[in-house]
Amino acid sequence: MTDTTAAEEVSAVVARARAAQPAWAALTVAERVRRMKPVKDRVLDRAEAIAKVVCEEVGKPAVEALLGEALPSADVVQYWTRAIEELLEPEDLELDALAYPGKDATLEREARGVVAVIMPWNFPVALPLRTIVPALLAGNAVVFKPSEVTPKSGAFVAELFAGIVPDGVLGLVQGGGDVGGALCGADVDLVVFTGSVATGRKVAHACAEKLVPSSLELGGKDAAIVLADANLERAANGVVWGAMMNAGQNCASIERVYVEKEIAEEFTEKVRDVVKSLRAGVDFGPLATTAQRAIVARHVAEAKEAGATIVTGGAGEADDAAAEPSRDYAPTVVRVKDDETPLMRDETFGPVLPIAVVDGVDEAIRRANASRYGLTASLWTKDRKRALVLARKLRAGVVTINNHGFTGALPEAPWSGHGETGWGITGSTLALDTLTRPRFVLADRSRGARELWWYPYTPALTAVATAMATLRSSTRGLFARIGALFRLVGAMLARARGG
Ligand code: NAD
Numbered sequence: 105m106t107d108t109t110a111a112e113e114v115s116a117v118v119a120r121a122r123a124a125q126p127a128w129a130a131l132t133v134a135e136r137v138r139r140m141k142p143v144k145d146r147v148l149d150r151a152e153a154i155a156k157v158v159c160e161e162v163g164k165p166a167v168e169a170l171l172g173e174a175l176p177s178a179d180v181v182q183y184w185t186r187a188i189e190e191l192l193e194p195e196d197l198e199l200d201a202l203a204y205p206g207k208d209a210t211l212e213r214e215a216r217g218v219v220a221v222i223m224p225w226n227f228p229v230a231l232p233l234r235t236i237v238p239a240l241l242a243g244n245a246v247v248f249k250p251s252e253v254t255p256k257s258g259a260f261v262a263e264l265f266a267g268i269v270p271d272g273v274l275g276l277v278q279g280g281g282d283v284g285g286a287l288c289g290a291d292v293d294l295v296v297f298t299g300s301v302a303t304g305r306k307v308a309h310a311c312a313e314k315l316v317p318s319s320l321e322l323g324g325k326d327a328a329i330v331l332a333d334a335n336l337e338r339a340a341n342g343v344v345w346g347a348m349m350n351a352g353q354n355c356a357s358i359e360r361v362y363v364e365k366e367i368a369e370e371f372t373e374k375v376r377d378v379v380k381s382l383r384a385g386v387d388f389g390p391l392a393t394t395a396q397r398a399i400v401a402r403h404v405a406e407a408k409e410a411g412a413t414i415v416t417g418g419a420g421e422a423d424d425a426a427a428e429p430s431r432d433y434a435p436t437v438v439r440v441k442d443d444e445t446p447l448m449r450d451e452t453f454g455p456v457l458p459i460a461v462v463d464g465v466d467e468a469i470r471r472a473n474a475s476r477y478g479l480t481a482s483l484w485t486k487d488r489k490r491a492l493v494l495a496r497k498l499r500a501g502v503v504t505i506n507n508h509g510f511t512g513a514l515p516e517a518p519w520s521g522h523g524e525t526g527w528g529i530t531g532s533t534l535a536l537d538t539l540t541r542p543r544f545v546l547a548d549r550s551r552g553a554r555e556l557w558w559y560p561y562t563p564a565l566t567a568v569a570t571a572m573a574t575l576r577s578s579t580r581g582l583f584a585r586i587g588a589l590f591r592l593v594g595a596m597l598a599r600a601r602g603g
Contacts, residue, residue, distance in 0.1 A: 105262070106255040109277040114247075114286040117275040121218045121245035122291060124272030129215045129243035133192050136241055137185045139268055143237070144181035146264050147174060154229055154260055161254045162225055163389040163431065164350055172350065173229040176513035180234050183515035188241045191533055192540075203572050206550040213540035215243030216317075217293035222249045222284050222307065224299045225392055226353045226453075228257035230513070234530050235296045236261070236274070239539045244294075245273045249287050251299075252280040253392060285310065292316060294538065298355075300451075301524050319538045320526030321519065323451040324355045324479035326500070327472035328508060330363040330371055331465060331485040338506060339484040340374035346482065346508030347457040348382065348435050351391050352400075355525075356480040356502070356509040359452055360443075361459045362468035368461040372439065375457065376416045379435045390431035391454060400433050400454030407447040407458065412440045415459070443471055451477070465494065473499040478522025482508040501525065556599070564603040567595035 109117070128136070147154070154177075155169035164172075197209040219239045223232045232248055239246050250258025255278050262276040277283055281303070288295055288310035297307045298321040311318040328346060330339050346358040363371050382388055391397040401419050408414065417436030435455040440448055447458050462468045472481055481500035483491045488505065495503040501520035502511055511517040518532035529535055556568060571592035578584055 105276055106259050106278060108252075108279040109283055111279075111282050111286040114277050114283060115290045117277050118218060118220075118247050118287070118290040118292055120272035121247050121275045124270055125215070125217055125243075125245035128240075128245060128270060128273045131243075133189045133241070133243075136243065137189060140181070140237070140241060140265075141185050143264050143268060144178050144185070147178040147181060147233075150260075150264070151175065151178075154257075157256045157260050158228060158254075159389075161228065161257055162353075162392040165386060165389050167386075168350055168389075172513065173227060177230050177233045179513070180230075180237050180515045184238045184241050187533070188238065191536055192242065194545075197544075200576060203576065206548060208547045208549065210545045210547075212543045212545060213242070213536060214543045216539065216541055217244060218291070219244045219246050219539065220249070220287045220290070220292040220295045221246055222287060222295065222297045222299065223251060223258075225251035225253035226350060226355070228254035229261055231298055232258070232261050233264075234515070235535070235539075236265075238535055239296070240265070240269060240274065242536060242539050244539060245275070247275040247277060247287060247290075247292065249277045249279070249284055252278070281306075288316075289314070294319070296528065296530075296538065297321070298528070298530075301526075304526055317538070319528035319530070321355070321521070321528035321530060322524060322526040323453075323477055324357070324521065324525055325359045325449065325451055325475045325477045326356055326480045326482075326509070327360040327362060327468075327475070328358045328482045328484065329465065329468040329472060329494075330361060330367070331468075331483065331487075332364040332366040333486045334367070334371075334484040335486060335506070336367060336371055336374055340371060340378050342482075342484070342506070342508055344375055344378040344382075344435075344457065348379070348388055348455045349509070351388055351433070352455040353392060353396065353453050354509065356512055357453070358457065358482070358508055360448055360472070361457060362462045362471055363459055364465070364468070365461050365463060368459075372415060372437070372459055375437055375459070379416050379437055379457070382435050384432075388435055388455060391433055392431070394429040394431055396453060397429075397431050397433050400452055400456060403445070403447040403450070403452045403454075404436060404438060404456055407438055407440055407445045410441070410445045412438045412445070412447070412458070414438055417455075443474065449475070469494065469497050473497075475499075476524045479525045480504065480509055480511075480521075482506075499523075562599065562603055564595050564598035568592060568599055571595055 151174035154174040158169040195211045265274045296319045301322045304320045304322040415437035417434040438458045440458045478499045480502040481498045482504045491505040518534045520529040571588045574588035
């Protein structure tokens, strides 16, 4: 289904999901796994078709659609269908036997209910699946809203589950901001949102109004730091891929490079050569929308005005003046003087790699961290030990050493960020903290008439409780503890006599 959903129809889709969810959650986890395993084969069988739809809608190269959308999605299904049973297994918790005798405590994870999944256009298949798959396996119903730019990819995602999950368990609503807004305002238990900061704020407000939890994965302005001892060949190839993949329309794109001055010239030359070797239509495509291209062109123009120099690429004047708005923008490398322009501060989301020269690693880290975003960052150096120390100084949810950005495709790896990148965590077992809620169950085997702390409140009760606390947690040493033990026995006898 690719037609826009009327805003009034959104609550009906949510109601159907709510009605279907309890029976789905009542199945054993093993049964949900059994039913959902075939989704993986569907993804693989339809991989080329998925790639084709994505290419049509957002113009990314076929290889990227296959490697970045279809194949990692099969891995996501494989990971969660393997891991989820153990992860949802109730966990026995150990309580202090002296203070809480005869009590069995268990921590369970319960589905949240109906999860709204609102997604952007830049990875229209892989991004929704990395939440929809674990959300469903955990027993939730999902109502999915793809971006209005990628309705066909969205419909394709929903179709992967047709006949596999019961009717209503996965609902699809199509449309733009009004439909997304209606979904946030509907009877949902959680909103998982990926998109821009501006929309993320609106989603956060809508959720706060209803006290519904939200997971927000927003923008980035990710930095790569290239140190003087880096393997420059690898650094140049890796940084260019990290910046230009998906025409730079990637939340984890490298949007700033800080390079140590000793190697700045050599690195820049290598980067220029790699960028010049990229082939239009094969290695890179156009931007997804003309609006996106306009932002990219503006950022580069403003940086130029502020003294930046184009190393390669940039919009030709003819492109900018063309009557028909174009989506094309050549992969571009810019040498910048400082971090004051939007090109170094705001999310560009395009095939532009700004390079800034730094005196040393401290300056690089300071400038990398001085961003209101904090999604991913990378360090390029041969000194692994030093890099591991430096990694802890970076304000980013994901830090990679001699690599960049690809971990978003790893189902084992958490994806999260600082500041305006938002407060979502997708990927990894940590995602389950969002997609489920804890239920703590305590079963008491005691046959006594009353607990120590029940009525009546007496001096003996306080004495027992204080002695127990001292025994449990005093750091005063052995004699203090022995004293507490004697006081405890005495107080317990007094309490037993009704004192
Ligand atoms: P966007 O914010 O314009 O739209 C995202 C989704 O929100 C779309 O489905 C849109 O229809 C919907 N929407 C719009 N208004 C809404 C409202 N008022 N209430 C609810 N939903 C509403 O973002 P985009 O342009 O589609 O995507 C690009 C952005 O996504 C970039 O900023 C990028 O960094 C970010 N992104 C982040 C991650 C991450 O993991 N952190 C991953 C991919 C993309």
